[in-house]
Amino acid sequence: MSLLSSKLKAVRPSPTIAITRTAAELRRQGKDIIGLSQGEPDFDTPDHIKAAAKAAIDKGATKYTDVDGTPELKAAVAAKFRRENGLNYDASMVSVGTGGKQVIYNALCATLDAGDEVVVPAPYWVSYPDMVRLAGGTPVIPLCLEASGFKLTPAILRAALSQRTKWLILNSPSNPTGAGYSAAELKGLAEVLLDFPAVHVLTDDMYEHLRYDGWQFATIAAVEPRLFSRTLTVNGVSKSYAMTGWRIGFAGGPSELIKAMATLQSQSTTNPSSVSQAAAVAALTGPLDFLAERNAVFQTRRDLCLEAFSRIEGLSCATPEGAFYLYPSCAGLIGRKRPDGRVIANDADFVDYLLSDANVAAVPGVAFGLEPYFRISFATGTDRLHAACARIAAACAALK
Numbered sequence: 001m002s003l004l005s006s007k008l009k010a011v012r013p014s015p016t017i018a019i020t021r022t023a024a025e026l027r028r029q030g031k032d033i034i035g036l037s038q039g040e041p042d043f044d045t046p047d048h049i050k051a052a053a054k055a056a057i058d059k060g061a062t063k064y065t066d067v068d069g070t071p072e073l074k075a076a077v078a079a080k081f082r083r084e085n086g087l088n089y090d091a092s093m094v095s096v097g098t099g100g101k102q103v104i105y106n107a108l109c110a111t112l113d114a115g116d117e118v119v120v121p122a123p124y125w126v127s128y129p130d131m132v133r134l135a136g137g138t139p140v141i142p143l144c145l146e147a148s149g150f151k152l153t154p155a156i157l158r159a160a161l162s163q164r165t166k167w168l169i170l171n172s173p174s175n176p177t178g179a180g181y182s183a184a185e186l187k188g189l190a191e192v193l194l195d196f197p198a199v200h201v202l203t204d205d206m207y208e209h210l211r212y213d214g215w216q217f218a219t220i221a222a223v224e225p226r227l228f229s230r231t232l233t234v235n236g237v238s239k240s241y242a243m244t245g246w247r248i249g250f251a252g253g254p255s256e257l258i259k260a261m262a263t264l265q266s267q268s269t270t271n272p273s274s275v276s277q278a279a280a281v282a283a284l285t286g287p288l289d290f291l292a293e294r295n296a297v298f299q300t301r302r303d304l305c306l307e308a309f310s311r312i313e314g315l316s317c318a319t320p321e322g323a324f325y326l327y328p329s330c331a332g333l334i335g336r337k338r339p340d341g342r343v344i345a346n347d348a349d350f351v352d353y354l355l356s357d358a359n360v361a362a363v364p365g366v367a368f369g370l371e372p373y374f375r376i377s378f379a380t381g382t383d384r385l386h387a388a389c390a391r392i393a394a395a396c397a398a399l400k
């Protein structure tokens with residue numbers, strides 16, 4: 001009898017975490033690796049948030065809390081949804097978990113049975129399909145090509161939906177492409193969803209605050225109020241507030257689902273860290289001026305990478321509306337030979353070549369379900385980004 005469950009055998013370890021670990025190992029061996037594989041801001045958590053955590057420790061807020069969030073944090077989350085998104089969730093409609101990742105996993109585990117389908121548009125965040133499989137469901141993966149901005153269109157959505165569809169997962173701005181849906185685009189998708197009353201929408205708005213060129217964020221339950229009762233709006237503090245290590249994510253949704261997610265959490269991890277919850281209250285109720293400053297820096301970095309890639313023969317790159325990723329195509333380099341004679345047959349080979357010959361860590365498009373692309377994060381210091389682009393350019397020029 002095998003020790004590991006058949007369920008687990010269908011799941012891949014997170015490729016982004018694996019590449020980041022390899023890069024760290026190479027660094028330990030003395031190599032000067034520039035890591036562009038990790039999805040986290042290089043900025044520090046703002047001081048007022050850290051201060052709130054320290055105060056919480058000093059006040060003795062170091063014990064178990066309510067399973068799916070303290071009343072203070074649930075109130076702050078509800079106020080955030082009202083203020084920033086025009087969504088009216090009361091406390092019974094709010095769930096707080098250990099990162100957005102746990103909240104999404106809870107929702108899928110609480111709702112999926114064998115045979116249930118979840119539409120996961122590709123390119124997707126690496127964890128969605130595996131989470132669906134772990135929860136016992138089946139991911140249905142329509143391809144959203146660069147020609148449609150890496151976004152789902154009403155026609156692609158309609159073709160992907162079936163009588164077995166339980167969820168559609170949306171992610172805007174997107175990891176890995178940075179593509180964001182406009183309110184009009186969401187309205188078009190909502191029209192289709194109104195024809196499928198059994199389908200729920202999980203919208204992952206984790207990168208809401210990271211946006212460029214004046215792009216306007218919109219979320220589907222606000223764009224189409226008739227979908228409010230069947231939408232789970234997921235968000236968190238990890239990316240916007242540079243709080244990846246604090247592990248706080250949250251969602252607003254129908255009370256029945258929120259209650260089921262709490263039951264699941266009560267039998268797995270119980271509450272997220274009490275100290276992190278206090279910090280998240282400060283994040284959600286505190287000043288937001290640092291966001292504009294940081295976004296301006298991110299935008300400069302995005303533009304410097306876009307400019308550098310536009311000069312590299314064989315690469316091309318769409319301009320992202322938000323998040324801190326670029327998803328360049330390496331189609332023009334497939335079939336070329338490395339200096340050691342090995343052929344670049346796909347994006348995984350290309351990323352492997354970048355790591356071994358350019359000392360730059362990126363993530364291959366195959367991990368996100370659309371090839372041949374690769375993802376880099378531009379949440380890295382400007383000097384390092386310049387150096388990374390120069391190394392990538394030299395490596396590409398060395399291909400025959």
Ligand code: PLP
Nearest residue numbers: 039099100101125175236238249
């Ligand atoms: N959703 C997306 C699209 C992400 O990129 C990430 C993190 O990389 C998450 C959710 C998870 O965020 P958290 O760190 O809050 O678990």
